[in-house]
Amino acid sequence: xxxxxxxxxxxxxxxxxxxxxxxxxxxxxxxxxxxxxxxxxxxxxxxxxxxxxxxxxxxxxxxxxxxxxxxxxxxxxxxxxxxxxxxxxxxxxxxxxxxxxxxxxxxxxxxxxxxxxxxxxxxxxxxxxxxxxxxxxxxxxxxxxxxxxxxxxxxxxxxxxxxxxxxxxxxxxxxxxxxxxxxxxxxxxxxxxxxxxxxxxxxxxxxxxxxxxxxxxxxxxxxxxxxxxxxxxxxxxxxxxxxxxxxxxxxxxxxxxxxxxxxxxxxxxxxxxxxxxxxxxxxxxxxxxxxxxxxxxxxxxxxxxxxxx
Amino acid sequence: xxxxxxxxxxxxxxxxxxxxxxxxxxxxxxxxxxxxxxxxxxxxxxxxxxxxxxxxxxxxxxxxxxxxxxxxxxxxxxxxxxxxxxxxxxxxxxxxxxxxxxxxxxxxxxxxxxxxxxxxxxxxxxxxxxxxxxxxxxxxxxxxxxxxxxxxxxxxxxxxxxxxxxxxxxxxxxxxxxxxxxxxxxxxxxxxxxxxxxxxxxxxxxxxxxxxxxxxxxxxxxxxxxxxxxxxxxxxxxxxxxxxxxxxxxxxxxxxxxxxxxxxxxxxxxxxxxxxxxxxxxxxxxxxxxxxxxxxxxxxxxxxxxxxx
Numbered sequence: 001x002x003x004x005x006x007x008x009x010x011x012x013x014x015x016x017x018x019x020x021x022x023x024x025x026x027x028x029x030x031x032x033x034x035x036x037x038x039x040x041x042x043x044x045x046x047x048x049x050x051x052x053x054x055x056x057x058x059x060x061x062x063x064x065x066x067x068x069x070x071x072x073x074x075x076x077x078x079x080x081x082x083x084x085x086x087x088x089x090x091x092x093x094x095x096x097x098x099x100x101x102x103x104x105x106x107x108x109x110x111x112x113x114x115x116x117x118x119x120x121x122x123x124x125x126x127x128x129x130x131x132x133x134x135x136x137x138x139x140x141x142x143x144x145x146x147x148x149x150x151x152x153x154x155x156x157x158x159x160x161x162x163x164x165x166x167x168x169x170x171x172x173x174x175x176x177x178x179x180x181x182x183x184x185x186x187x188x189x190x191x192x193x194x195x196x197x198x199x200x201x202x203x204x205x206x207x208x209x210x211x212x213x214x215x216x217x218x219x220x221x222x223x224x225x226x227x228x229x230x231x232x233x234x235x236x237x238x239x240x241x242x243x244x245x246x247x248x249x250x251x252x253x254x255x256x257x258x259x260x261x262x263x264x265x266x267x268x269x270x271x272x273x274x275x276x277x278x279x280x281x282x283x284x285x286x287x288x289x290x291x292x293x294x295x296x297x298x299x300x301x302x303x304x305x306x307x308x309x
Numbered sequence: 310x311x312x313x314x315x316x317x318x319x320x321x322x323x324x325x326x327x328x329x330x331x332x333x334x335x336x337x338x339x340x341x342x343x344x345x346x347x348x349x350x351x352x353x354x355x356x357x358x359x360x361x362x363x364x365x366x367x368x369x370x371x372x373x374x375x376x377x378x379x380x381x382x383x384x385x386x387x388x389x390x391x392x393x394x395x396x397x398x399x400x401x402x403x404x405x406x407x408x409x410x411x412x413x414x415x416x417x418x419x420x421x422x423x424x425x426x427x428x429x430x431x432x433x434x435x436x437x438x439x440x441x442x443x444x445x446x447x448x449x450x451x452x453x454x455x456x457x458x459x460x461x462x463x464x465x466x467x468x469x470x471x472x473x474x475x476x477x478x479x480x481x482x483x484x485x486x487x488x489x490x491x492x493x494x495x496x497x498x499x500x501x502x503x504x505x506x507x508x509x510x511x512x513x514x515x516x517x518x519x520x521x522x523x524x525x526x527x528x529x530x531x532x533x534x535x536x537x538x539x540x541x542x543x544x545x546x547x548x549x550x551x552x553x554x555x556x557x558x559x560x561x562x563x564x565x566x567x568x569x570x571x572x573x574x575x576x577x578x579x580x581x582x583x584x585x586x587x588x589x590x591x592x593x594x595x596x597x598x599x600x601x602x603x604x605x606x607x608x609x610x611x612x613x614x615x616x617x618x
Contacts, residue, residue: 089493184398187536208517211534220608222529225520227496259611297613299529302568304606 003043003248004114004141005033006133007123007237008103009053009071013083014276016090016231024277025057027080028123028147031234034281035241035268036121037064038289039249044114046070046133048102050078060282069111077102090229091206110136119248121240122146127156127163134166143253145169147240153179165197171240173204186211187218202243202262204236212262214255221262222300224270224292231276235269238281242268267292312352312557313423313450314342315442316432316546317412318362318380322392323585325399325540333586334366336389337432337456340543343590344550344577345430346373347598348558353423355379355442357411359387369591378420386411399538400515419445428557430549431455436465436472443475452562454478456549462488474506480549482513495520496527511552511571513545521571523564530571531609533579533601540585544578547590551577576601 007029014021029047036043044067051073058068083097108129115138122130124147134144144167152160153176164170170193174186181189190201190213201213205223212219243265250257267289271280316338323330338356345352353376360382367377392406417438424447431439433456443453453476461469462485473479479502483495490498499510499522510522514532521528552574559566576598580589 185536187534205517208514209529209531218534218608219611220518220531220534221611222518222531222609225496225527225529227494256612260613263611263613293613297611299527300531300609300611302528302530302572302606302609303565304569304572304602 001040001118001142001248001251002116003036003040003119003121003244004046004117005029005036005043005121005123005241005244006046006108006130007032007121007125008080009045009047009049010080010082011053012233012277013081013097014231014233015085017086017088018228018230019276021276023081025054026082026234026277028125028234028237030061030278031237031272031281032121032123032241032244033061033066034064034278035238035265035272036245036248037066038268038284038286039242039245039264041065042067043245043248044070044111044117046108046110046114048072048074048106048108049080050102051075053079067113069113070109072102072109074102084233086232090232093232108133108136115139118142118251119244120144121244122163122167123237123240124149127152127159131159131163131166134163142251143168143247145171145240145244147171147236148176150176150179161196164193167198169200169202170198171202171204171236171243173206173236177201177203190218200258204239206232206235210239210262210266212258214258217255219255219259219262221259221266222296223266224295224299226270226273229273232273233277235272238272239265239269241265263293263296264289267296310349310427310451310557310560311425312345312349312428312430312553313355313426314338314345314352314430314432314550314553315355315417315439316341316430316434317389318354318356318358319389319391320362321542321586322390322406323540323542324394324405326395326397327537327539328585330585332390334363335391335543335586337434337543337546339370339587340546340581340590341430341432341550341553342370342375343373343587344547344574344581345554345557346375347577347593347595348551348554348573350374351376352554352557353379353420353426355417355419355423357381357383357415357417358389359411360384362388376422378422379418381411381418383411393542395541399541402541417442417445424448427451427560428553429453430553431472431476432546432549433458436461436468440468440472440475443472451560452477452556454480454549454553456480456545457485459485459488470505473502476507478509478511479507480511480513480545480552482515482545486510486512499527509567513548515541515544519548519571519575521567523567526564528564528568528571530568530575531605532575533604533608535579535582538582541582542586544581547581548574548578550574572602572605573598576605
């Protein structure tokens with residue numbers, strides 16, 4: 001089934017305790033579509049770049065089955081650029097530079113070829129851009145998922161709650177869930193957020209795994225304990241890409257299958273952090289992904305049958 | 310099989326965002342032995358109290374199968390007292406009062422009746438007291454487990470590393486594991502700590518669950534997402550008590566069974582935080598515990614068989 005990704009295609013410059021990059025290719029849309037490309041053969045992306053964006057990278061996306069008809073290239077304008085520096089614990093970072101550039105007045109175009117998209121992943125972007133894409137889709141997709149961040153809660157809460165009310169699945173982190181709901185307890189936060197619209201909620205907790213809420217059911221997915229996190233940039237987007245790619249490829253929205261999708265998303269995210277930027281997401285193969293998923297099975301599996309009397 | 314618990318039997322005064330207690334009964338030894346009493350019919354405790362400690366509480370321990378022959382009552386002295394106030398997030402607290410009293414010169418006595426103890430749980434205490442108990446046991450138990458805290462790393466690191474080298478299992482939290490090893494990555498920390506002696510390591514992560522390390526295997530146990538944590542005091546000790554009680558009752562040190570023990574420990578800890586002090590640990594029954602364990606199964610269980618090709 002077809003997947004449509006909406007999200008930034010951008011430049012990042014990253015500094016971590018392990019090293020430093022010049023401008024490299026990043027952006028939520030890039031990470032999401034690369035991660036999901038291991039699950040779906042064809043997918044669509046909506047985004048915008050300037051004429052400084054390398055044509056070869058667009059060809060790389062195409063060669064991974066990503067249709068870039070909806071990727072606008074703005075002549076005479078510059079691509080979105082973000083630069084950040086991670087602290088030693090890798091859990092917090094300082095933003096050094098944010099140049100919105102082409103994102104400032106981004107008007108997302110939905111090509112006719114994209115109108116049959118069954119699954120939609122709205123990466124972190126202005127909630128107005130996210131809702132505009134939904135409104136420009138002629139048919140309601142089977143599942144619309146979205147990411148967002150604290151920034152939009154601070155400056156565009158009305159737009160954000162409107163967009164949240166339009167989607168089926170919200171994927172955010174624990175800090176964002178607490179800010180959005182005003183509740184510290186994630187169980188209480190989850191209820192409040194689902195009352196805002198999304199039937200399904202995923203709360204990512206970084207190195208502590210992720211929680212999936214569907215109806216009265218909760219699933220706690222572990223994160224793989226890693227020796228080193230080399231660069232966390234894009235891990236959350238990669239999780240979303242793995243999750244949605246898996247859902248689009250299996251076309252099954254049961255709780256059991258949503259749990260499997262969370263594990264696939266977590267596995268993809270665990271690869272992402274091993275090198276700078278999108279590097280790992282360009283070199284994986286299906287066997288490597290299966291092996292990693294098996295590590296999650298081994299990590300989280302236990303058998304209580306003998307003992308629950 | 311018999312379990313020996315060494316740990317403080319004490320008074321606590323606790324303030325949380327939900328309320329405040331006068332002096333109530335607490336202490337690592339109390340929480341551990343009460344939690345394990347749901348798994349083993351007979352167990353032994355080594356501890357010390359003053360003559361201000363209520364005789365009825367000692368009778369309560371006895372009625373739960375806890376042999377208090379090794380619980381010294383010091384005439385004319387006062388019981389250990391700790392008072393603390395939890396912050397709104399419940400993850401951090403300020404210590405308001407610490408009165409060591411009888412713990413200051415605690416010389417642990419191992420009654421002859423205790424010499425056949427198969428399993429030993431050394432609750433958080435001075436590492437010198439912990440190692441003294443080990444030295445006073447005539448036969449090596451099948452498994453010696455210990456807890457400790459940052460305080461002993463700060464003031465008695467030599468004693469602590471000696472004691473750690475004498476035990477089979479160390480149970481500490483993530484912050485303590487990082488301080489003890491000097492490594493932020495818990496995977497690296499786990500290797501360094503196991504090189505210090507213990508074959509088995511459990512790193513508790515509070516609301517984020519627990520990691521069990523045995524040989525090359527890692528198990529990630531979830532924590533039950535709770536609507537409210539009413540009082541976290543004693544949760545770590547209760548985890549240890551549930552874990553060791555389960556191990557002593559099943560007498561099986563395989564990785565699979567250690568995983569089950571972690572789940573039972575987590576289940577017991579999830580009860581502990583529901584009310585002040587030891588209250589919940591005095592009123593449970595086996596069915597309630599089985600139901601709680603089943604919640605963990607439901608929370609963490611997923612089935613990948615269909616999809617790992």
